[in-house]
Amino acid sequence: MAGPANEDARRYLFRRWNSIHARESRLAWALTSPTALIVFGLVIFPAFFSGWMSFHDVSLRNLSSVFSAPFVGFENYVDVINNWAFKFHSLRSWGAAITSVVYSFVSTALTVLVGLLAALILNRKFRARGLARAIFLFPYIAPIVSVAFVWRWLLSPRTSGVLNDLLIRMGALSAPISYISTRGLALIIVVAFTAWRYFPFAMLMLLARLQAIDSTLYESAAVDGANGWQKFRYITIPELRYVLGAVFMLRLIWTFNKFDDIFLLTGGGYGTNVLPILTYQFTFKSFDFGKGAATAMILLGILLLFLLVYLLFFVRRGET
Amino acid sequence: MDRKGNSEKKLDVFGHLTRWFTLPKFFFAAGLTFFLTGVLFPFYWMITSSFKSYAEIGSRTPVYWPSSFRLEAYRELFDPSHPEFWNFGQNLLNSFKVAAPTAIIAVVLSLLGAYAIARLRFKGKELLLNGVLLVYLFPAVLLMIPLFAMLTKVGRSVGFSVQDNLVVLILTYLAQTLPVALYMLTNYFKSIPAEIEQAGLIDGCSRLGVIWRITIPLSIPALTSVAMYTFMIAWNEFLYALVFLNSPEVFTVPIKINMIFNDPTPRPHVVMAASTITTIPVMILFLTLQRFLEEGLTAGGVKG
Numbered sequence: 001m002a003g004p005a006n007e008d009a010r011r012y013l014f015r016r017w018n019s020i021h022a023r024e025s026r027l028a029w030a031l032t033s034p035t036a037l038i039v040f041g042l043v044i045f046p047a048f049f050s051g052w053m054s055f056h057d058v059s060l061r062n063l064s065s066v067f068s069a070p071f072v073g074f075e076n077y078v079d080v081i082n083n084w085a086f087k088f089h090s091l092r093s094w095g096a097a098i099t100s101v102v103y104s105f106v107s108t109a110l111t112v113l114v115g116l117l118a119a120l121i122l123n124r125k126f127r128a129r130g131l132a133r134a135i136f137l138f139p140y141i142a143p144i145v146s147v148a149f150v151w152r153w154l155l156s157p158r159t160s161g162v163l164n165d166l167l168i169r170m171g172a173l174s175a176p177i178s179y180i181s182t183r184g185l186a187l188i189i190v191v192a193f194t195a196w197r198y199f200p201f202a203m204l205m206l207l208a209r210l211q212a213i214d215s216t217l218y219e220s221a222a223v224d225g226a227n228g229w230q231k232f233r234y235i236t237i238p239e240l241r242y243v244l245g246a247v248f249m250l251r252l253i254w255t256f257n258k259f260d261d262i263f264l265l266t267g268g269g270y271g272t273n274v275l276p277i278l279t280y281q282f283t284f285k286s287f288d289f290g291k292g293a294a295t296a297m298i299l300l301g302i303l304l305l306f307l308l309v310y311l312l313f314f315v316r317r318g319e320t
Numbered sequence: 321m322d323r324k325g326n327s328e329k330k331l332d333v334f335g336h337l338t339r340w341f342t343l344p345k346f347f348f349a350a351g352l353t354f355f356l357t358g359v360l361f362p363f364y365w366m367i368t369s370s371f372k373s374y375a376e377i378g379s380r381t382p383v384y385w386p387s388s389f390r391l392e393a394y395r396e397l398f399d400p401s402h403p404e405f406w407n408f409g410q411n412l413l414n415s416f417k418v419a420a421p422t423a424i425i426a427v428v429l430s431l432l433g434a435y436a437i438a439r440l441r442f443k444g445k446e447l448l449l450n451g452v453l454l455v456y457l458f459p460a461v462l463l464m465i466p467l468f469a470m471l472t473k474v475g476r477s478v479g480f481s482v483q484d485n486l487v488v489l490i491l492t493y494l495a496q497t498l499p500v501a502l503y504m505l506t507n508y509f510k511s512i513p514a515e516i517e518q519a520g521l522i523d524g525c526s527r528l529g530v531i532w533r534i535t536i537p538l539s540i541p542a543l544t545s546v547a548m549y550t551f552m553i554a555w556n557e558f559l560y561a562l563v564f565l566n567s568p569e570v571f572t573v574p575i576k577i578n579m580i581f582n583d584p585t586p587r588p589h590v591v592m593a594a595s596t597i598t599t600i601p602v603m604i605l606f607l608t609l610q611r612f613l614e615e616g617l618t619a620g621g622v623k624g
Contacts, residue, residue, distance in 0.1 A: 141552065
């Protein structure tokens with residue numbers, strides 16, 4: 001029954017199956033599949049599922065039969081956009097959307113600026129430079145919980161708070177201030193904390209680029225009689241431009257997504273409520289999973305918008 | 321005569337000083353001092369405060385140096401006979417139980433995956449690498465919600481609890497760290513010449529044999545860096561642990577510190593003692609393995 005043609009086909013198939021290329025790619029898939037599976041199952045799929053949830057009414061009640069949750073269209077989105085905590089009211093009360101955008105832009109700019117200063121300092125040769133560099137990284141390495149609570153104590157509203165004590169001793173204050181529970185001030189504190197904690201990342205990236213700048217550029221500028229500022233303005237900054245852009249964008253995305261810092265410092269109160277915290281509150285405080293998912297999708301939407309603007313304006317111009 | 325010589329000498333010193341202490345140097349010294357104090361003071365405060373007494377905590381003005389090094393706060397954390405015992409040792413153990421497996425599994429899986437991406441030819445490689453990098457974009461709070469729902473659903477049908485389950489935490493941390501680990505190792509493997517491995521293949525080693533005998537020994541620094549990086553992420557992580565853990569005996573360290581902080585009786589020195597204990601291992605790891613780690617930091621960022 002098994003004619004020679006059939007036999008040939010089988011042999012051909014076997015040879016293909018057993019060819020070096022096929023074996024190589026089978027091995028490759030075997031090696032990458034655990035990682036791919038975990039990342040797909042726990043990141044990519046959930047991301048799409050979050051989109052699905054944002055159009056459905058999911059609460060604690062029907063969480064265990066989540067796939068039969070009723071479809072509600074854009075209702076969750078409308079709820080979020082009309083929510084008091086989300087909406088912009090006045091200059092005194094911004095709502096989470098505007099606060100998020102302002103907070104992430106201002107703190108990212110400050111982070112990159114402080115990181116640039118630190119990188120410039122570490123770009124000079126001095127004794128114990130390696131140690132200084134390691135120390136500069138401490139805020140970034142330390143557990144967020146520890147450093148956030150240290151800051152909260154340093155900023156304590158009582159006279160025993162270190163910042164209050166210093167400012168009173170210097171005569172700048174007559175009575176202690178409660179930094180973390182004053183509107184406006186709280187946002188400034190959160191921005192300062194973000195810059196303090198994340199500048200080392202910007203510093204490392206910028207330092208790597210600084211050390212790669214061709215030193216002959218500076219030498220020839222010196223021959224032409226350029227002073228220190230001119231060298232910085234016309235050599236260092238142009239050389240750093242693309243790294244600055246990339247670092248800014250990365251930090252902006254991460255800051256915009258970040259939950260822990262503000263949650264631990266202010267709990268999202270006093271004008272520091274940002275979208276990640278609002279998402280958390282909708283989901284795990286009011287247990288409205290659909291609404292939480294809708295907030296998260298809005299967050300992602302704004303993020304993609306940032307990314308699009310960056311790709312259109314920064315990267316395009318960089319190529320030409 | 322004598323006096324004159326003296327004043328000349330003084331002038332000389334002054335002149336020397338002005339020549340040495342130029343304006344850029346002044347800015348540099350001021351900047352360095354500013355950064356060092358700004359970075360180190362909070363850590364100084366954390367460590368010294370952990371030795372303070374309740375009286376020093378409650379005083380009207382801050383105590384910058386504890387009058388003696390009391391271990392009161394540490395006893396509250398670790399000593400079962402203390403009336404305010406927090407059982408913090410258990411939490412340290414929990415954190416270790418989460419962080420160590422995360423690090424080990426991440427190293428093994430990313431080693432295999434990165435080897436395949438760097439050395440083997442197969443369809444879908446770029447897609448895989450780029451898809452994996454998408455993780456950077458998705459906010460943790462966005463993934464939190466579907467993960468919670470999915471795992472609750474799966475848990476109900478298979479029969480495990482999502483809450484208080486350390487395995488669930490390990491899985492989510494793996495999903496967060498594997499992409500960076502994969503990326504770091506792929507870049508590293510691309511920097512090792514493939515000829516060494518080809519020699520091994522010609523000598524009759526299998527692919528896995530080559531990985532085991534040649535690639536792993538050559539990439540110990542990179543593997544250490546990946547292990548440390550994932551360990552640190554898992555050790556420091558807050559949000560997922562906050563959502564997935566409910567009972568204090570399974571809390572990881574960050575959540576437990578949060579709980580101590582939010583206790584109705586303020587005990588900041590205990591919080592600082594717990595923070596010190598949590599931070600010191602990370603710092604020691606970092607300082608000893610600094611060179612390896614920095615590469616990892618720039619390659620991946622701690623995603624946060």
